[in-house]
Amino acid sequence: MLKWRSNLYKTTGLNPFIWAILFILPFYYIFRTSSKAHTAVGIALIILFFVSYVLVFVTKGWKVYVWSGVQIAISIAMTVLFGFVYFSLLLTFVIGNITSKKGFITLYVIHLTVTIATIDYAIVVKNPMVISQLPFVFICLIMVILLPISNYNRNKNERLQGQLNDANKRISELVKLEERQRIARDLHDTLGQKLSLIGLKSDLAIKLMPKTPSQSLIEMKEVRQTARTAMKEVREIVKQMRGAKLKEEMARIEQMLKTAQIELIVEGDLDPKNLSLMNENVLCMCLKEAVTNLVKHSGASVCTISIRPDRLALIAIVEDNGIGLTQNAVYSHGSGLKGMKERLEFVNGSLELGEGPGTSLVMKVPNTHPREKA
Template sequence: MNKIKNSKIQIFPKQYGFFPYMFLVYIAFPILYLINQSGFSRIFGFVLISLFLVTYRQLYFTMQQKAFSYWLAVQMAIVFYFCMFYDPTFLFMGFFPANFVGWYFDNKKFKIGLFCFAIIELIPTFYHGLLFSKSTLYFIPFLVIMFLSPFGIRSMNKRMELEKQLDQANEKIKELVKREERTRIARDLHDTLGHTLSLITLKSQLVEKLTKIDPERAQIEAKEIEKTSRSALKQVRELVSNMRSITIAEELIQVQEILKAAGITYHHQGLTDTSEIPPVSQNIVSMCLREAITNVVKHSKAKNCSITILKTTENIRFIVKDDGIGLKNKGIDGNGLKGMEERLSLIDGNLIITHQKGTILEMQVPIVQGCYRNESSYSV
């Protein structure tokens, strides 16, 4: 039953709406003319009208196919025959092929179609001497409009095609934005929760050791775990609501806490005031610093870790160095490091990883002129 329903024949494509039916009104005039004819002329005329209607329908269904030109040629031939051997007033039927000539997007095909259309209209005009008769003022406006209509139709169709392509491009952009947003959320969850959960794990291990030797400190650390877990919940909420903005100064405080909990000595060198770095860059660098320190805690087995912030005339460098085994045998294919590279690329930054008595991770962020007004102090 569904198969029969789906195979229903369409008179005209639905996307063209009522427009194709409106044009059919003009077929009434040649039909009225043929009714007053007799014999072979009448019969053959109705055969041509029937074929003309077939070409009219098929042209709508073969817009982007080779058959389009063949059907258009047949339609032009019918119009030409009517004009030459029936009545010169059939010239007005040229509005039909004129409309379809305008559907050619290719310049060469459009010019050929326009040339053929001019032939089928001008030859009957001169043959019947319409330009030198009393009907001149009647025919010339119609001829001018017919010759201009393909250009108007073509311009309109090009605009419609561009709008269609724009809609398709917008749909693709929306899909890419959704995909990028999902990737961003996954990356943010990894960077944010990975750091916090690592801190909770380390403090939990510390509490386990302290319960027997220092119960009071164990209670303090347990409260810190609760505080950290609440902080993690808050981070998730802020992340989901897309309202979270982290400064480098805030992140450095968190860095000190996690390194202290892991038993790694923290050192800071270079620039201490990062307040004039643009908010977007601060947020991205903060997340990258968090991932870098998480990797130090998880993989380096280091005893010391230093963060150096240096400013040059071209960029600001953030150098994270540890004295452990680092990422020597891990490469830079982890999700965390990939996320860092992707984040830094958003602000035209670079990530460089080297191995020298540990691991050195360097982030280079270009200076945007006008964003850094004052020189900040350095301390070692």
């Protein structure tokens, strides 16, 4: 019960109380007739319409089209018999919820054609209810034309956003797995050889101890030196364990924007020479956050990321041609800009809003001494 109610609200955006009003409204048209049989038919049609409306959202496959066809037939009957044309408006939410492009186009064309023909018929026969509310009928017809397309595109964008989020999570997990495997290989190659050598020399020292203690002492000193060398190499591996790299993060950003059908333009060098590992990791996290918000809220078609080295800092600028922060309250207040600013300030960096027709974020992270080559 709760499932279909939540689906109904999600796909139409209408509160259940509004649906209660829409359910009562048709009875006004029915009770104006003097025939009890006529009234009974109208009540049966209304109940069948709303039952089939619920079934559309709880069934799948070909049954969706069957119940949609039932609703179209009831909409025709209600218009012809009672002059009630507004069931055609409720059908726009059903049609806009169709995921198949062919199915959507087919139902859209059938519904639009039938609605126009039914309204024309009601006008020709001079149905008093239709004639008296002709301006509202034309408004209803315009909404029948526009609403299914709008709802279809909205639902499609929500599905794409869900797929994008799943893809990002998958990419993140693969990156972590790859890094774990790299660390495991490095530790195995480094420690495996050294520990084997320590084991062999220890066995040799034990054998030499009774006969030649001096040679045994030499072997034990070599064991100690090997252990120290192994410890030093492990420290180097830990030291070189890298966080996010700018070039790799940009590849993930490119994949994200490609999925969202946003063009990416990259300017500058993606291999900074004077940036510490921590500062590069912080910059990558902020770039990821900025691009994620761009995809969700900006409505942009082009994103430009510029990397500009400075004497004291590395400057990264993320620009888009979207609606901008000033017009998009959700983006400006709920985008995580505060978190990005706090991350950058932690490494003595900064975040500023640039100028432009869309959104422009200017991030600065300080340079350090050149990195030592591993």
